[in-house]
Amino acid sequence: MGKEEQFDTATQSVEASGYKVVGTRPIRPDGIEKVTGRANFGADCNLPGMLVGRIIRSPHAHARIVSINTDKALALAGVKAVVTSADFPEIGPKARGAGEAPVSFRDMSRNIMARDKALYDGHAVAAVAATTAAIADQAAALIEVEYEVLPHVLDAREAMKPDAPLLHDDLFTKGLDPKPETPSNVSQRFEFGIGDTAAGFAAADVIVEHDFTTQCVHQGYIETHACVANTTEDGMSTVWASSQGQFMVRNYSATVCGMDITKVRVMPAEIGGGFGGKTTVYLEPVAIMLSKKAGKPVKIVMNREDVFRATGPTSGGHAHAKIGAKKDGTITAGELTMEYEAGAFPGSPVQFGCMTGYAPYDIENVKAVGFDVVVNRPKVAAYRAPGAPVAAFAVESALDELAKKLGMDPIALREKNAATEGTQAAYGPKFQRIGYLETLQAAKNHPHYSAPLGPNQGRGVASGFWFNIGGESSAAMHVNEDGTVEVVTANPDIGGSRASMGIMAAEVLGIDVSQVKPLIADTASSAYSMLTGGSRVTFAVGKAVCEAADDVVVQLRERAAKVWDVDIEAVEWKDGAAINTKSDSGESLSLKAIANTAGKTGGPISGKANINATGAGPGFGTHICDIEVDPETGRSSVVRYTAIQDVGTAIHPSYVEGQLQGGAVQGIGWALNEEYIYDDKGCLQNGGFLDYRVPVASDLPMIDTVLVEVPNPGHRFGVRGVGEVPIIPPLAAVANAVAAAADVRMTDLPISPPKLLAAIDGAK
Amino acid sequence: MAKHHVATTINGDPVEYLCDTEQTLLDVLRDNLQLTGSKEGCASGDCGACSVTIDGRLVCACLVLGVEADGCEVGTIEGIAEGDSLHPLQQHFLQDAALQCGICTPGFIVAAKSLLERNPNPTETEMRYWLAGNLCRCTGYDKIITAVTNAASELRGE
DSSP, X not given: OOHHHHHHHHHHHHHHHTOSSTTOOOOOXXXXXXXXXXXXXXXXXXOTTOEEEEEEEOSSSSEEEEEEEOHHHHHSTTEEEEEEGGGSOOOOTTOEEOSSSOEEHHHHHHHHSOOSEEOSTTOEEEEEEESSHHXXXXXXXXXXXXXXXXXXXXXXHHHTSTTXXXXXXXXXOBTOSSOOSSOOSEEEEEEEEESOHHHXXXXXXXXXXXXXXEOOBOOOOSSOOEEEEEEOTTSOEEEEEOSSOHHHHHHHHHHHHTOOGGGEEEEEOBOSOOTTTTSSOSSHHHHHHHHHHHTSOEEEEOOHHHHHHHSOOBOOEEEEEEEEEOTTSOEEEEEEEEEEEEESSSOOTHHHHHHHTTTTBOOSOEEEEEEEEEOSSOOOOOOSSTTHHHHHHHHHHHHHHHHHHHTOOHHHHXXXXXXXXTOBOTTSOBOOSOOHHHHHHHHHHSHHHHSOOOTTEEEEEEEEEEOOOOEEEEEEEEEOTTSOEEEEEOSOOSSSHHHHHHHHHHHHHTSOGGGEEEEEOXXXXXXXXXXXXXXXXXXXXXXHHHHHHHHHHHHHHHHHHHHHTSOGGGEEEETTEEEETTOTTOOEEEHHHHHHTHHHXXXXXXXXXXXXXXXXXXXXXXXXXXXXXXXXXXXXXXXXXXXXXXOSSOSSHHHHHHHHHHHHHHHHHHHHTXXXXXXXXXXXXXXXXXXXXXXXXXXOOOEEEEEEOOOOTTSTTOOOOOSSGGGSSHHHHHHHHHHHHHSOOOOBSSOOHHHHHHHHHHHO | OOOEEEEEEETTEEEEEEEOTTOBHHHIIIXXXXXXXXXXXXXXXSSOTTEEEETTEEEEGGGSBGGGGTTOEEEOGGGTSBTXXXXXXXXXXXXXXXXXXXXXXXXXXXXXXXXXXXXXXXXXXXXXXXXXXXXXXXXXXXXXXXXXXXXXXXXXXX
């Protein structure tokens, strides 16, 4: 399906749905600021008298901090403050934050500023604020840190060995019975499953089994972390920061700094990409503390190398998949064992990997076991469908091998075993209405799937599943006297969500989208909203926006009822106007007319909704990838790519397509190029975009998309989260295409040219 | 060390500034002149978020020293629109949804404008290689290529 046909399909579905605004493609409300350079991102905020902050970081992968001497730095003219972990309160192990995954504030505090030990190359150990960048750099070099270097460990399986260097002497593996008596690097063992896999494998005609390895990869947002903090004598701190949640920054920073939450006010900057990586804090508490000590505003901007060394990434690790099936393709059992590198503190997404790997399939016997392992790498952060891509790489690669052994088409094999409404997922719930099968059918029928391939080219398919979430969300809506409406939410717009909020508000109010102005409020100007993550904003915050609009509509009807002197029940709301059903002439008052006279009918009109959204709809996607392998160099090039996904209902189809395209390309980078490379001392060797190579424009073809729309029954417009699913299928889709093109099964990512060349040569 | 006095032209207007020897043009634009439309994504010339032109040549402002701009004509994202009318590239980036987070957008628009001034009718491959020095992590480049294609067509009067 070409781009234009795709556009038409979406337009038709708008007409069929009866929606007037949902499904259209208006220009985003924040667009002009962003194409003219006016939009203010994290590093664009400047205050009078502002100081420049710098973080001093460990050059060692694992070292005891013997002493820190800041005297020389403090003596330098222009230096206004120095902080170390001694300036932050010691936080106990029980302090936990709510969110997509619970966080340990003790670990967060120790990640922000190392205490006792530096646990990875780049771990912050001190910070300085000075009047200029040059003085701050000089001062940073004058801070003397004495280290006792310790042995380090980087790989999950190495770190699990009994003689491995121990990161934390108080870490005892959870999820084991009996509880272990000695500490280890394994923070937790997870297990999910149904049925009896041994019986399932005994009933199988064919079994495939492979071991897979992936490397640590970074989210790679183009905007580095940045913030300004202004702590004043009254103990208040105002923070301007780019993040995936101003309330997250407020609550985390206040906790780490030992402040009351109301003492921190966070002003959300535009966010230059996050992908999960900006769901935590690194700089903000440090800037707050430096500003407190210096009595002046402090700005800290991370450089790119520090972003790679000390933020993000997501886990690399190992996965072992074993799948058994009958001759007809019925899968009888699936097992998955995974060890993920969490970085320096517990909390890899291995649990989500275990839950999602087999979720697209209706299998009677499933067992998934995961180990969360600490290693001397930066503490991982969320990255788009955290944990799922590596699990899907293993399962979907194994399924490709299974299809080959059975002589079955890989889509047909998936169709035969696809989860549908009512399927019991191995991780717990029974699925409601889902659209996985529809994505497989769309893939099979897509011209891409039957297009001829050239020499050295191969085609791969793979699928993916993600939960999607709801959560606490707020929206407020103010009706202005000229009939325009402000829609105030408190979630950063990471990829066009203002446009979606505006569309949903306009649809419910029945007015033109140009009359709606979506705004993003700071923490003192809005009720709490959970961070932007889990593909939740268009679904959950969108739900709050719809309910705030309902609230406004009720008030508009009340005002009209007052004007007409009728009961509110006699007033209907249709196409942006109140209709008097008691009037024979069809008397009506437009939103604008009611707004214009609001002063006379009771004062300002505004609505709100504060909810904890439930009913998030799971998402499924299926991708088709064509790869051409250069047999001389081992280079794999993506020559055609189609991403198909059940998106529920696309509120603004262009930005939904954009999620599919961007996620697919991040997955392609993960499959082919991206990896953290360390030297033998455990120091990162490729902390820059030259050597950590994310896909560039010349690496790629156009990325075709098909938006399958199976509405989510949990949202009035049928919205499903769409942002995370697209990064799940590409790893295996690429590997399966390489397998078809070069006749070698690559189980170790990235599929870099030397690795593939060696595999091709080895197979000869 | 004393600061350097630099006299330059930025987006057509005469501008004078004082800068340190080690300050990059990007630092000067952002910190001294508050022209924050050019972004720092890497400070090593790898991401293109700070793309500007110097005497018509496309460069990364993070790889140029502030003093090097002396006597030159500098073009930045702030000078692309004329008055209140957007450049066709800006218009098509909006219409074609070629931005998600928007941090790379100024660099892409400056770089694409530079391409179209040299080659008004580039092929997709020519666009992709010209823009290979500009990183976008959100879009997968698809809609950026569409926007540049459509802007080129409009600029050719088609």
